[in-house]
Amino acid sequence: MKSPVQSLSRFLSVAALLSLAASLSAQQQPPPKSPAGPAAKIRALEKAMMVAGEEKGSAGYLSFYADDAVELPDGANVLQGKAAIAKTMGFLDDKNNRLTWAPQYVDVAASGDLAYTYGTYEFHSVGKDGKPTVEYCKYATVWKKQKNGQWKVVLDTGNPSPAPSAKPL
Secondary structure: OOOHHHHHHHHHHHHHHHHHHHHHHHHHOOOOOOOOOHHHHHHHHHHHHHHHHHHHHHHHHHOOEEEEEEEEOOOOOOEEOHHHHHOOOHHHHOOOOEEEEEEEEEEEOOOOOEEEEEEEEEEEEEOOOOOEEEEEEEEEEEEEEOOOOOEEEEEEEEEEOOOOOOOOO
16 A cells, blocks of 8 residues: 555656646647737738828838838849839829739748738729729738837739639628
8 A cells, every 4th residue: 555645746746747748738739820919910011001002102102111121023133122122113103003902811920020921912003095904913022020129021022913703802
């Protein structure tokens, strides 16, 4: 027969092992994603960037870019730096043009300092013939949290796509 001390010792050992196992199990499962989490912040920034582009043109749009951002335009050379990218964004200053987009997916690194989005965008303009035109495209954007805590675009790319067969919900 075991003494009360041996029984208590065995009970505490089992309890410690169960506690350790539960702790390890909890660490292996990713935390649930909440709508108010980091991904929601990035979605809100993309929306704010679109609104800033509509209201303030290229200056509003580019205010979301880091100084050392890189643009990978379709069919053109890499643009390095916000100043170089700005030289190509004057089309946003024309009130006949409208750039709209919506991220279909947002992911934020576990470190909390890097995120990416991808989705579709539409560019509405007036063609040389004076008629409205729409270009359909897809994009990917990389966001990085800056030293001051602000998120900025550090890499952006897009390319043409066929017209969608149906509008997203």
